[in-house]
Amino acid sequence: MLPDPTVPASLLAVLGALRGSFTSPTFSTFAALVTGLIANTGRGTVTGMLLGAGLTRCWSHDRAHSFFARARWEPQTLGASLSHLVVRSVVPDGTPLTVAVDDTLFKRRGKKVFGAAWQHDGSAAGRDGIGYGTCFVVLGLIVDLPFLPRPVCLPVAARLHRPKGEQTKVELAASMIRFLAACHWSRRIDVVADAAYHGKALRDLPVSVTFTTRLPSHAVLPVAQEFGMGTLVWSPLGGGMLTGRYRKGEQAATHRSRYGFQQLKDDQRLDVVEQLIPLADEVGLPLTHLAMAFVLTHPGVTSALIGPRTMEQLDDLLAGVEAAVGDDVLDQIDKIVPPGTDVGTLDMAYQPPAVLVSTLRRRPHGERSAA
Incomplete structure (x- = not known):
């Protein structure tokens, strides 16, 4: 040798x-x-x-x-040793550990790459937000270094996530957090993550751990209602999709359609539009009025922000301020697009009661109008 x-x-x-x-x-x-x-x-x-x-x-x-x-070493043991090295070197005694959790996709090619698959890629340039490779859930310590003006995140643990594997990303993150808490049992650990990291797997974390995550978009309205906050929602017409100008199999003569607005050509979204148009006709409302009435039916919505470009568009929307729809129409819309799902993207992993219970999403009949 x-x-x-x-x-x-x-x-x-x-x-x-x-x-x-x-x-x-x-x-x-x-x-x-x-x-x-x-x-x-x-x-x-x-x-x-x-x-x-x-x-x-x-x-x-x-x-x-x-x-x-094939070598004899254990990544989890190495991660524990690395975390102790970081804490001893740059974290003052008695200070809580601040931990960040996220996942990243390493783009790989080849059919024999273990764990590689088509999956979510936050850095993807395309409209689908997916890429091919291996995805790792990463846990890092956020620390201040004397030679840098801002904090940095030093990774100390990672786990391979397989889309069809036994554990979800949240479960992998929870297992790493528990192990880190056991390694640093005398310290409080404050974990931060994005909205993808929430759910039942985080309920049984050690008492020394706090977990802060951004609310999923479908959980914002019930929180606003609970604390008496007004909510101004954006784009009730779905970026133009619910104007009726974009139809499946047809090329719309609009600037947005010709120049890069790929969501206007998404087949899943267009399928929904094709189902909503006859429903609007059946109710006797323009599709734009049906869309506005649906949005403002939610008791957590204070007002909706519209973006007409012409006086004609503004006049059309203002003409529908008194429009209201009944539960039978809302039920049909819920069948077309189940509550809490994003058309054209991956379904969300968790559905709170505020999405599943219809009475929490609808104002009483006497309070319904688009005014």
Whole structure:
């Protein structure tokens, strides 16, 4: 076997805190790969790490690949050691740990890539918001560093999420949070995440953990009602979809349709429009009036923000201010678009009572109008 590379002493002093997570030969490989990851200016692949460390002609590539595939080390144990290193180094004693949770998609190609699939990609440029690759749920510690003016997030744990696997992203996040809380049992842990991370899996977190997440969009109205806040909703005509100008199989003669507004060409949305148009005709209302009446029927909606471009459009909307619809019409709309779902996007994972119970979504009959 060729001699091991010399890792810079300053870096080796840091990595030495993680030595207990590896056997002696495995730690040597780990230290060399970390050095290559830092030195490499290209992609952080295994080959890229070897290139960055100057080992492409010194080591068999199998030595590096086997570190991830067959070597004796446990990612969870390494994450625990890494979290202790970060806390000891940059978090003052007695200070609560601030933790961020999110997921990221590593774009990969090839049918043999384990765990790769078409799934949500927050950075996707297309209208569908999906990409092909492996998705990891990542947990990081938010810390202040003396040489930076703003906080940074240092990842300390990650779990592979498989779309058809046994655990959801929220369940994976909850398991990592529990393990981190056990490792730092004497500290309070404040976790922050986006609206995708909510649900039953978070109910049994340790008492030392707080979890803050942004409300899902379909949970905003009941919160506003509970605290007596007014709600001004935006785009009751669905960005123009509910004007009747956009039909399936037809090219609308509008600027929005010709230049990049892909949602106006979405087949799922157009299917809904094709079902709503005959319903509006049956009720005896223009589609725009039906849309406005539906929005303002919700007791949590104070007013709706419209965006007419012409006087003709404004006159049409103002003519429908007194329009109101009954429960039979609202029930038919609920069948076309089940409450709490987004047409053309992935269904939401959690449905609160404010979405499922119709009486919570509808004003009493005597209070219904588009005024």
